[in-house]
Amino acid sequence: MAWLYLHPEMSCSVTELARQFNVSQSTVSREADHLAAAGLVREERKGNLRLLRADLTNPLARPLTELLALTYGPAAVLADVLPPVDGVDEAFIYGSWAARYSGEAGPPPRDVDVLVVGDADEDDLADAARSAERQLGREVNIHRVSAAAWKSAGDDPFLASVRSRPSYPIVEPGERS
Template sequence: MLEVNRLSAAGLVAERRVGNLRLVHAETDTAVARPLTDLLALTYGPLAVLGDLLSGVAAVEEAYVYGSWAARYAGEPGRVPHDVDVLVVGTADVDDLYDTARAAERQLGREVNVLQLSREEWDRSQGDPFLETIRSRPLVRIQIDEGEGR
């Protein structure tokens, strides 16, 4: 309760009362909303979670977030995405990627969809309308650490 009072006093959340309920929501029209959102996304969001999880999967050469989440991350206006679309380039085991997506869903509280392509498919995606669309829209590279399991 004390934290909500502080956030409200700082103008980071707005509140209203309905009976004896106190309803609170983020105040997104402030100058600090975007930097705070970026900080949270980088530390607790899809990039951090997926980077950690994919670092433990063998044969992942590179990975990207695409779709609506990447568009919001790039600053395009719109609603908060309900899912996270992930493109994985490499020859990782499909079951490992499935397990990684489910673990990410548990941490992020939203659906995670993984599309896997071989290096050749990704490099030669011209002529494929779906992959050309992915390439033409925001792509956010996921930092994958070279380490154990890779």
């Protein structure tokens, strides 16, 4: 259910979902039956192919999507993969995901933009991004800035833009020991 609601632009086959989560097709099919009966997913048949999609017309769709995004979405996944990386002083989701988290309307984001403050190794951040991408099924773009650059009130247009728009904290100052 989380995969379908966090990828509302996609229809997924039972076979694709079973492969994605390394479970049997019968397990996915049984769960899909329950979700369809509850009106949470829509089904479409194309020959032998059973396609599933989140039913966004259900009154529970918005609060359910918000709950699933917080528990299985970028915030949850990045909160697991970024804190272990040495040199991450702070980290934020910014861009379209942060805007959706803050309630701004718009289409589902295609990728996740992350700002890391600190001196973390670029290769370690790339590994964390790839790990998050595998779990989220979306591209994760990590941009690193030094603590000095983040704290300064300089005229970096990128940082000014990030500061002026919604952001969602992943690693907060002083959170790491």
